[in-house]
Amino acid sequence: MEVFFLESILNLVGFAVGITIGILSYIGFRNTGSPTLFRLTLAFFSIGVGFMIMWLGITLDAYVFDPKEPQRWIQTLGIAVQTLGYFFIAFSHTIKSFFPRSNYLRSVGILPLFLISFISIENVIRSISFILLAYGAIETMMSYFESRRKTAIFVAAGLAMLGFGEFLGWYYFVFPQSILNVVSISIKITGLGLLFIPVTKVPLTKIKFDENL
């Protein structure tokens, strides 16, 4: 029950943060026509909707379906939609540095992550999420070194914590009786909180929404 409560908080916070950042990005896109803001809109709407689907999944499992036989496909769908959002964030950082430059790393690549978790679609999607989040966190940190904008540190830390949360959630399948799931969820909630910080810096009252632009 404690895990259900924590997962509900995580998913509802994730939905709220995702949709809020998505709406703000959409306002920015409508006002400036920037394709980057359009991709951010798609990214955060996907992340928000993904969290909502996951919340729906655990709620239906708890109250409608048999809790002993959870409907994993709803969770998998939610994670897949979220991963699509992480993809758009990573894609916005340009694909050119997506694959590691080192010959050794290139030869090893990211294949083991997929091979280890090939036991289920959910694990595969989680591993893709982890890679995209790690990439997004590194690129955001790199951009901080150029721009020195402090909010970029919070976003980089937020993405890193979401990625670490995914990583621990992934290990939870290996050690199902451990405390890893609760730790994973708590880390993810903190990560989402950090992602929300840039939104608080936007002076919304000064933005005029012009339909003609």
Added chain:
Amino acid sequence: MQVYRTHMKIIGDILTTTRDDLPDEQGASITYLIRKANIPHGRISKILGTLVSQGLLEQTSSDGACKYKISSTGRDFLQAYNTFNKFADSFGLTI
């Protein structure tokens, strides 16, 4: 590594120049904007045409030459651009 400006960044630079850095009250000439915003003539002509047609810049004629000033819509756009540029920057992105 050479850093290329996005189309949006170039527009932001032109509008910022016409708002904050005008040589006189008539506006800025194309030559002045080319120098300040560092854009080739062929490209800036197209961009200025678009900005005038969108109502972001006002075109005036002075001594037979075209000059450009930012409009009130342009000021609103520039304010939104600066706000969301910072927002995107927080995510490590450039708009």
